[in-house]
Amino acid sequence: MFRFLARRLLGAIPLILGVLTLIFFVMHLAPGDPTSRYFDPTISPEIMEQMRQNLGLDEPVPIQYLKWMGAFLTGDFGYSFSYMRPISEILPEVMWNTLQLTLMSLVVIFGLGMLIGIFQAVRQYSVGDNVLTVVALFFYSMPGFWLALMLILVFSLKASQWGWPVQFPSSQMTSGGYEFMSAPEQFRDRVMHLILPSIALGIGSAAGVARFMRGSLLEVIRQDYIRTARAKGLEERVVIFKHALRNALLPIITILGLTLPFLFSGAVLIEVIFAWPGMGRLIVDAVFQRDYPLIMASSFLIAVLVILGNLLADVLYAIADPRIRSG
Amino acid sequence: MGTRNHLAPLSIVLVLLVSSACGSDGDRNAYRDDTVTILSLADISKPMPFLSETVLDGGVVGQMYMSILGGVWEDGRLHARTADQDALVLAKAYEFFGPDSTSLRYHLRGDVRWSDGVPLTAHDAVWTLETRADPRVASPRRNYSQFIEQVEAEDDSTLVVHFSRRYPEMLAHSATEVAPRHVFEESDPANLRSHPTLTRPEGGNLVVSGPYMIGEWRRGQRVTLVPNPEFQPQPNIPRVVFQVIPEETTRLIEFQTGNADVLQLPYDKLELVQQSVPDMRIEVRRGRLFEYIAYNPLAHPALADPQVRRALGLAIDREGMIRALSMDGFAEPAGFDFSPIQTLHHDPVAQAPLPFDPDEAARILDDRGWLPGPDGIRIKEGRPLRLVLSTNAGNQRRADIGQIVHQAWSRIGVDAQLQTRESNTFFDALNRKEFDAAIAGWSIALFVDMTSLWEGESLFNFTSFDDPEVSRIMQEALTQPTAEAAAVYWREAAARIVEEQPYSWLFFMDAPVGVRNRIQGTLIDTLGELQNLHEWRIVPAGGGSESAGGGADAVQGGG
Numbered sequence: 001m002f003r004f005l006a007r008r009l010l011g012a013i014p015l016i017l018g019v020l021t022l023i024f025f026v027m028h029l030a031p032g033d034p035t036s037r038y039f040d041p042t043i044s045p046e047i048m049e050q051m052r053q054n055l056g057l058d059e060p061v062p063i064q065y066l067k068w069m070g071a072f073l074t075g076d077f078g079y080s081f082s083y084m085r086p087i088s089e090i091l092p093e094v095m096w097n098t099l100q101l102t103l104m105s106l107v108v109i110f111g112l113g114m115l116i117g118i119f120q121a122v123r124q125y126s127v128g129d130n131v132l133t134v135v136a137l138f139f140y141s142m143p144g145f146w147l148a149l150m151l152i153l154v155f156s157l158k159a160s161q162w163g164w165p166v167q168f169p170s171s172q173m174t175s176g177g178y179e180f181m182s183a184p185e186q187f188r189d190r191v192m193h194l195i196l197p198s199i200a201l202g203i204g205s206a207a208g209v210a211r212f213m214r215g216s217l218l219e220v221i222r223q224d225y226i227r228t229a230r231a232k233g234l235e236e237r238v239v240i241f242k243h244a245l246r247n248a249l250l251p252i253i254t255i256l257g258l259t260l261p262f263l264f265s266g267a268v269l270i271e272v273i274f275a276w277p278g279m280g281r282l283i284v285d286a287v288f289q290r291d292y293p294l295i296m297a298s299s300f301l302i303a304v305l306v307i308l309g310n311l312l313a314d315v316l317y318a319i320a321d322p323r324i325r326s327g
Numbered sequence: 328m329g330t331r332n333h334l335a336p337l338s339i340v341l342v343l344l345v346s347s348a349c350g351s352d353g354d355r356n357a358y359r360d361d362t363v364t365i366l367s368l369a370d371i372s373k374p375m376p377f378l379s380e381t382v383l384d385g386g387v388v389g390q391m392y393m394s395i396l397g398g399v400w401e402d403g404r405l406h407a408r409t410a411d412q413d414a415l416v417l418a419k420a421y422e423f424f425g426p427d428s429t430s431l432r433y434h435l436r437g438d439v440r441w442s443d444g445v446p447l448t449a450h451d452a453v454w455t456l457e458t459r460a461d462p463r464v465a466s467p468r469r470n471y472s473q474f475i476e477q478v479e480a481e482d483d484s485t486l487v488v489h490f491s492r493r494y495p496e497m498l499a500h501s502a503t504e505v506a507p508r509h510v511f512e513e514s515d516p517a518n519l520r521s522h523p524t525l526t527r528p529e530g531g532n533l534v535v536s537g538p539y540m541i542g543e544w545r546r547g548q549r550v551t552l553v554p555n556p557e558f559q560p561q562p563n564i565p566r567v568v569f570q571v572i573p574e575e576t577t578r579l580i581e582f583q584t585g586n587a588d589v590l591q592l593p594y595d596k597l598e599l600v601q602q603s604v605p606d607m608r609i610e611v612r613r614g615r616l617f618e619y620i621a622y623n624p625l626a627h628p629a630l631a632d633p634q635v636r637r638a639l640g641l642a643i644d645r646e647g648m649i650r651a652l653s654m655d656g657f658a659e660p661a662g663f664d665f666s667p668i669q670t671l672h673h674d675p676v677a678q679a680p681l682p683f684d685p686d687e688a689a690r691i692l693d694d695r696g697w698l699p700g701p702d703g704i705r706i707k708e709g710r711p712l713r714l715v716l717s718t719n720a721g722n723q724r725r726a727d728i729g730q731i732v733h734q735a736w737s738r739i740g741v742d743a744q745l746q747t748r749e750s751n752t753f754f755d756a757l758n759r760k761e762f763d764a765a766i767a768g769w770s771i772a773l774f775v776d777m778t779s780l781w782e783g784e785s786l787f788n789f790t791s792f793d794d795p796e797v798s799r800i801m802q803e804a805l806t807q808p809t810a811e812a813a814a815v816y817w818r819e820a821a822a823r824i825v826e827e828q829p830y831s832w833l834f835f836m837d838a839p840v841g842v843r844n845r846i847q848g849t850l851i852d853t854l855g856e857l858q859n860l861h862e863w864r865i866v867p868a869g870g871g872s873e874s875a876g877g878g879a880d881a882v883q884g885g886g
Contacts, residue, residue, distance in 0.1 A: 032751025037380070039754050041779035041787040042772050043467050050465035054517045084373070084520040093546065152580055160584040161603070170580045171572050172548050177358035179543070275572040277547025290751060 098278035108202030117213020136207035148200035257313025376504035386857030396502030403670025449480035454508035640831035790829035
């Protein structure tokens with residue numbers, strides 16, 4: 001297993017370098033540069049040229065590439081052009097913000113999705129199964145940004161106007177005055193701020209996971225060994241959760257592995273709507289502002305995570321299905 | 328046993344949630360009574376006088392750094408204010424001297440200290456003006472230093488600025504906000520933007536002289552200003568929070584739910600907000616923005632003809648457009664770059680907006696040989712009058728303008744294909760003159776200098792406008808000693824440009840700003856929302872009502 005992992009990781013290095021090289025040149029070929037935000041008749045072209053010099057953009061693109069790659073290989077991600085701060089300071093802050101949101105939404109996606117899928121599989125063609133199928137399809141079809149706005153409208157604005165006992169915050173990670181709250185109040189405040197965005201981010205995917213789970217479990221519970229388990233007189237709960245679920249999890253593990261990059265790359269629309277300062281917003285802003293070092297660093301991070309996510313899926317496969325390990 | 332173990336963490340979470348739900352309302356009310364929350368589209372960027380970039384930067388910098396002179400917008404122009412008129416001003420008096428009055432002497436207050444206790448002197452002002460002019464710094468305001476020859480401190484409280492010539496904006500270009508020399512002077516000018524006090528300004532790290540300093544900065548979320556203990560008199564409001572919310576609907580909901588006090592309102596939601604928020608008023612930041620359509624004469628032979636450009640402008644119903652965009656009362660048709668608030672420069676006759684006259688537009692096009700073809704699109708010498716009308720993405724107003732103009736032009740036989748492009752790509756295309764017609768906008772500079780828009784090789788002369796006589800008149804304007812004398816030339820140049828119709832000027836916009844009535848003493852006008860933030864005050868709940876701030880421009884909320 002170790003040799004397999006090492007081989008996969010070593011094989012990923014040229015892939016990552018290739019991706020980064022491509023992104024570097026594509027971004028530099030795109031119109032505009034970091035000084036485009038000073039597009040103003042009161043700012044002379046000479047000042048913009050000086051800004052380019054200060055940022056090292058006056059050099060030929062291949063030279064810029066070699067300099068960037070040299071620094072990158074020594075672990076130096078450089079300075080963000082728009083924040084003028086070291087990227088090694090910016091990314092951990094923003095990644096932590098994103099992680100809080102995406103981990104919570106993962107709970108929604110996989111926790112809720114799997115529970116619904118299991119329920120539907122064991123109650124196939126019941127009223128509950130049919131209703132949940134329709135509901136799941138509804139949420140699966142709804143665009144996340146629309147759902148986010150509806151959640152804010154109902155659980156924040158209308159809850160406030162109609163005097164509901166609980167109103168959810170419509171934006172940001174904490175309320176104003178957070179620093180003056182007691183520790184339990186701060187905890188509650190953070191959880192309350194997480195609920196609407198994580199639902200908006202996760203519920204569509206949860207519906208998808210539910211469909212996968214249902215289909216996969218239905219396939220498994222028709223197998224002979226499940227019939228045998230039942231014939232042995234095992235409780236239905238044990239049959240489903242101990243024997244059937246483990247094998248039905250394989251497609252879900254694939255999805256989980258592919259979801260890992262999403263944990264760190266964030267979701268730009270939801271982050272914009274809920275004013276959540278996460279990776280999605282950071283990357284999109286960096287692209288619009290042509291903040292090359294920040295784009296490169298975040299691309300590197302995401303490329304690495306895609307590869308690690310696939311590796312993780314392979315490892316989880318092996319854990320879930322011993323045949324893969326021995327094979 | 329196992330189940331109990333699994334439930335234990337869940338129980339702790341539930342207990343925490345329930346116990347915190349019973350938190351002290353008194354504490355929350357005390358926080359609210361001491362705090363004004365202002366909603367903002369974007370975060371602050373560079374909180375430093377000559378490096379500030381965004382609108383919010385400008386407002387915040389104005390509250391954190393005292394300036395040599397203050398300003399007030401009266402009679403269509405900026406008037407200087409001294410320390411006896413404005414608590415944020417350093418100069419008690421100033422005088423012009425020297426040959427042709429090309430030098431300025433400022434007499435500064437001697438009792439001002441930086442937030443770290445170091446006295447603020449004329450040497451700080453010298454460093455600020457010299458550093459702003461340093462090309463290595465690449466300050467966006469370096470242009471202001473182009474006629475400044477030398478800056479010196481005669482003593483700790485006397486600043487002297489020598490100019491290469493006399494011109495109207497000598498005061499405005501030299502009387503800037505002052506930065507602390509002792510903090511920055513050892514820094515490499517090219518890397519000033521990454522100075523640690525600028526990248527980590529919170530907690531009093533940033534040394535300031537104005538009423539407020541940065542107490543907390545949660546990047547991408549909020550900036551909290553707290554009083555600078557060295558500034559006297561102390562500001563009325565102990566905490567000013569700028570909350571960053573990029574999405575318009577979310578900003579509106581934060582305002583409607585009472586979580587925020589000040590918000591620039593979208594035009595089409597004004598009525599809705601007024602109905603749902605009864606304890607608010609609308610104040611107006613007068614129009615310094617205008618929208619236009621620029622024509623590229625190199626792209627299509629029709630656009631090289633001023634008469635055709637005039638016809639395209641005549642086909643647009645500006646009043647109808649303003650109504651369609653729900654901007655009634657907050658916009659007025661434009662006929663040139665000078666807004667009606669610039670009374671010195673705006674000429675209501677020579678710069679009058681084009682009337683809406685599609686019949687006249689059609690007649691002009693007929694006269695110029697652009698005749699309707701078989702499909703209704705006008706054609707001349709085999710070339711149809713078909714244009715790409717482009718604008719930048721992310722601006723719904725401009726997208727709507729595009730639709731309206733498309734319909735208006737199609738009625739006179741002009742086919743406009745709408746194109747929305749990513750902002751950098753769009754502005755790059757304007758620079759390269761790779762467009763037919765483009766919808767864009769400018770913010771009016773407080774100090775008039777039209778040369779960058781209308782002179783030969785200028786980067787912003789998208790329309791390739793080139794009239795030697797106009798250039799001569801503009802250069803003449805720049806050499807005038809006073810704003811009044813210069814205005815005569817600017818108006819003359821404007822009249823000549825209007826004849827050529829390189830743009831179809833559309834409208835000037837005011838910005839409606841919603842302010843909750845618990846916030847009083849605001850002054851919102853052409854110079855922005857935050858100019859007297861230190862004088863704002865909060866009316867305590869149940870403390871009775873006062874007349875709204877904002878004077879004549881204030882409109883009470885409905886409901």
